[in-house]
Amino acid sequence: MSGFSASGKVFDTIFLESKSAFICELPSAQAKNSGGIFKPDLANGENDRKLCAERSPKRVEVSDHSPSASRELHVLAVDDSHVDQKVIERLLRFSSCKVTAVESGRRALQYLGLDGDKSTVGFDALKVNLILTDYSMPGMTGYELLKKIKESSTLREIPVVIMSSENILTRIHSCFGGRGRGVSREPVKLSDVKRLKDFVLRGEGEENGVTGTHKRKLQDNSMPPSSSSSSSSLSSYQSPSPGPMSSSESLLSSDGSSSPQPSSSPLLLKSLSKRPRLRID
Amino acid sequence: MEVVQLQTRFVEYTASLFREGYLDAQFTQLQQLQDESNPDFVVEVVSLFFEDSERLLNDLTRALNQQSVDFKKVDANVHQLKGSSSSIGAQRIKNACITFRNFCDEQNIEASLRCLQQVKQEYSLVKNKLDTLFRLEQQIVAAGGSIPVME
Numbered sequence: 001m002s003g004f005s006a007s008g009k010v011f012d013t014i015f016l017e018s019k020s021a022f023i024c025e026l027p028s029a030q031a032k033n034s035g036g037i038f039k040p041d042l043a044n045g046e047n048d049r050k051l052c053a054e055r056s057p058k059r060v061e062v063s064d065h066s067p068s069a070s071r072e073l074h075v076l077a078v079d080d081s082h083v084d085q086k087v088i089e090r091l092l093r094f095s096s097c098k099v100t101a102v103e104s105g106r107r108a109l110q111y112l113g114l115d116g117d118k119s120t121v122g123f124d125a126l127k128v129n130l131i132l133t134d135y136s137m138p139g140m141t142g143y144e145l146l147k148k149i150k151e152s153s154t155l156r157e158i159p160v161v162i163m164s165s166e167n168i169l170t171r172i173h174s175c176f177g178g179r180g181r182g183v184s185r186e187p188v189k190l191s192d193v194k195r196l197k198d199f200v201l202r203g204e205g206e207e208n209g210v211t212g213t214h215k216r217k218l219q220d221n222s223m224p225p226s227s228s229s230s231s232s233s234l235s236s237y238q239s240p241s242p243g244p245m246s247s248s249e250s251l252l253s254s255d256g257s258s259s260p261q262p263s264s265s266p267l268l269l270k271s272l273s274k275r276p277r278l279r280i281d
Numbered sequence: 282m283e284v285v286q287l288q289t290r291f292v293e294y295t296a297s298l299f300r301e302g303y304l305d306a307q308f309t310q311l312q313q314l315q316d317e318s319n320p321d322f323v324v325e326v327v328s329l330f331f332e333d334s335e336r337l338l339n340d341l342t343r344a345l346n347q348q349s350v351d352f353k354k355v356d357a358n359v360h361q362l363k364g365s366s367s368s369i370g371a372q373r374i375k376n377a378c379i380t381f382r383n384f385c386d387e388q389n390i391e392a393s394l395r396c397l398q399q400v401k402q403e404y405s406l407v408k409n410k411l412d413t414l415f416r417l418e419q420q421i422v423a424a425g426g427s428i429p430v431m432e
Contacts, residue, residue, distance in 0.1 A: 083330045083365040090314045090322060136360065187307050187368045190314070 073200055074098040078108045078133035078145065079163075088132065088188060095193045100128070105140030105148075108133070114152055128158055130200050132188075135164035159200060163188060284426035291417045292429050298414070303407050308370030309431060327411055330369050334404055337362045341397055345390065355393065356385040362400070373403045 075097045079085045085101050092099045102108050109115045112128065131149065133142040140148075142162040150156045163186050298304045315322040337358050344355050363378035381396035418428050 081333070081361060081365055081368070083326060083333055084368050086326050086329055087311065087314075087368050090319065090326075094314050094316075138357075186364070187310075187370075189307075189310050 072096060072098055073129040073197055074100070074127055076108060076111065076128045076131045077101045078103075078105060078131065078137070078142065080104060080134065080137045084134065084187075091188060091190060091193050092132075095190065095197060097193070097197065104137060105133070105142070105145035108145055109148060112149070112152075112155055114148060114155065130196060131158055131160045132196070133160065133162055135162050159203070161196060282420070282424070284421060284424045287417065287421045287424055288426055288429050291414070291421060292431070294414060294417060295431055298410055302372050303410055305370045305372040307368065311369060312431060324415055326369055327415075330365055330371070331408060333365055334362060334374075338397075338401055338404065341400075345394055345397060350388075350390055350393075352385050352388050352393075356382060359385060359400075371403075371407050374400060374407060377403045 075092050077085065077088045077092065077099055079088060079101070080103050085103065089099050089101050100111060102111055106115070108131070131145075133145055135142040142164070146160045146162060149158065149160055295304075299308075311323050311326060341355060341358050341362075344351060344358065359378050359381045363375055363382070366372075366374035366378065377396065377400045381393065381400060384392040384396055421428055
């Protein structure tokens with residue numbers, strides 16, 4: 001699911017079909033289906049679970065697992081809106097993520113130790129696995145925050161996802177120009193968080209060498225040589241047609257699954273990571 | 282009133298809110314996030330939304346009644362309101378905000394004032410509806426019942 005909807009607007013992130021077929025072979029994947037996120041009596045949850053099952057049966061299992069598998073993701077959520085912040089936090093915690101919420105890009109940089117002062121707490125201690133940021137914020141936009149993070153040698157590997165309700169292609173273009181990559185719709189939903197988690201966890205799995213084969217296959221399937229990030233994301237954006245996609249990563253499902261109502265202003269979230277190679281220190 | 286009657290009323294009332302477009306699927310999402318460990322999640326988020334909205338609506342009223350209207354500021358506020366109403370599933374407010382922003386783009390004061398009125402009206406309506414809904418929930422719980430999960 002990728003590219004443009006009938007109306008010509010980019011409506012969701014670009015999904016690497018081949019990657020979605022991979023089963024992430026983390027130890028936790030072998031464990032029971034946690035079924036933790038979706039309650040059985042909730043139709044929406046069931047639909048999402050079915051959707052996940054269709055794509056790749058095991059994907060559902062990798063997610064919100066117990067910390068004992070040390071796969072509890074630590075997400076840094078950046079948003080100036082109290083309402084959105086509360087919803088995001090709950091979405092993430094519900095999905096068994098550890099959440100640190102800050103209300104501005106500045107605060108986010110402070111937390112990450114990028115504000116110029118030598119932080120006493122090293123980055124290792126923070127171990128942020130994913131940064132989720134609003135796009136339009138006073139002071140520093142999500143995109144500006146992204147740029148600062150990607151300029152940092154220690155932090156640039158952290159996937160950064162920008163949430164936006166703006167449906168303006170120019171914004172997307174500029175984001176892609178700055179190595180942005182996927183877009184996700186606002187308001188963010190549980191199914192979005194699921195996919196984000198899967199995405200991040202898969203990256204960690206690779207790092208641990210558990211999914212060595214994944215890496216090779218990924219490289220085979222990706223368009224440009226997989227390690228390049230910005231160029232590949234740009235090119236994949238420019239050829240947004242669905243199909244055996246490029247190396248760009250869609251973190252969210254297509255319109256059909258996670259947004260039942262016609263959204264007049266879809267939130268475009270951009271996944272701004274390079275290939276999901278998280279350095280686990 | 283009996284629990285079952287209250288629950289039926291709750292279900293019907295909720296369904297009507299969706300049918301009439303006051304709420305959309307995002308509200309259902311919020312309900313799904315509520316559980317034993319976070320039993321008041323929806324009420325908390327919605328209360329936060331009410332607070333934020335009232336502040337924004339006041340700011341908007343002030344901004345549009347200035348001698349020289351700062352449309353950038355107006356637009357930024359409407360954008361915020363659009364975002365938060367979207368986050369809780371308050372569809373009609375969200376849509377009213379979208380229309381509002383179009384007039385901001387045109388820097389049309391008259392139309393913007395009308396839009397503001399419209400947004401305030403929608404806000405008022407949905408606030409009443411949600412207050413009623415939460416009251417029903419409280420009654421159900423007080424009568425010893427559980428709140429039906431909406432599909």
